[in-house]
Amino acid sequence: xxxxxxxxVITRFDRGLRTAAGVPQTEPDSRPPPRGQSPPxxxxxxxEARHIGRLMRVNYAGEVAAQGLYHGQGLTARxxxxxxxxxxAAQEEQxxxxxxxxxxxxxxxxxxxxxxxxxxxxxxxxxAAGLAGDRWSLGFVAETxxxxxxxxQGHLAQVPxxxxxxRAVLEQMVLDESQHAEWAEDGGAHPxxxxxxxxxxxxxxxxxxxxxWV
Ligand SMILES: [Fe+2]
Ligand SMILES: [Fe+2]
Numbered sequence: 035x036x037x038x039x040x041x042x043v044i045t046r047f048d049r050g051l052r053t054a055a056g057v058p059q060t061e062p063d064s065r066p067p068p069r070g071q072s073p074p075x076x077x078x079x080x081x082e083a084r085h086i087g088r089l090m091r092v093n094y095a096g097e098v099a100a101q102g103l104y105h106g107q108g109l110t111a112r113x114x115x116x117x118x119x120x121x122x123a124a125q126e127e128q129x130x131x132x133x134x135x136x137x138x139x140x141x142x143x144x145x146x147x148x149x150x151x152x153x154x155x156x157x158x159x160x161x162a163a164g165l166a167g168d169r170w171s172l173g174f175v176a177e178t179x180x181x182x183x184x185x186x187q188g189h190l191a192q193v194p195x196x197x198x199x200x201r202a203v204l205e206q207m208v209l210d211e212s213q214h215a216e217w218a219e220d221g222g223a224h225p226x227x228x229x230x231x232x233x234x235x236x237x238x239x240x241x242x243x244x245x246x247w248v
Contacts, residue, residue, distance in 0.1 A: 046105040053101055054153045056094070056145030058132045061125070067133040068206040070198020078141075078197060086200055087141025088246050089189045093207070094134035095146045095245035096182055096238070099156040100127050103178060106160020107171045116168045116221070123175070123214060130210065133203045140199070146245035155237075172223035177231055179215035181238055183208055 052059060078086060101124050108120035138145065146152075163174040190204045226234075 054149040065129045068202040070202040083141045087143030090137040099152040102153045102156030103160035106157040107164040110161045110164030169224040172218040176218035176223040179211045
């Protein structure tokens, strides 16, 4: 029997709280963190390690927000196939959460205390996008993924070659996000108006700045 709406809300809420608190969640089909091809060279000094750890904290916060969006969108999607695909996408993003957590721990950095805020905001935003209609909702996914890709590429430019594990995680995340964007575009995503895209960009700046520091 498919879960009721209330059961789905409770399950997602439970999962979301664990994610916001930085609890890794592994499934039998979870992918291990990708590892760099080159052998590790000189390790980063304390200042550089802290910076890289904080970049991964920003990425973790971004993934928390992505989880919230997918769950919110899944709850209000009209087409059951879109709702199902949103749930699958949230599951696929779980690997990114686990990898970011592992990279943060390797650099002695804890998750952002603002994660519950990003989660609550993004569930609300996702539910609103879902209510606007599936094609707008898919447009929202495509734009989010494209913005995340640009953001990850910016981080890649800051992570040195002697951090091959972190670079490998970021590179795989860029590839995965690009596939998520293509899935949404192939599914009939509506391109979003410039004002919405600009608002999303502003939102992401807030998340980036906030979770880098706390
Ligand atoms: Fe992701
Ligand atoms: Fe994604």
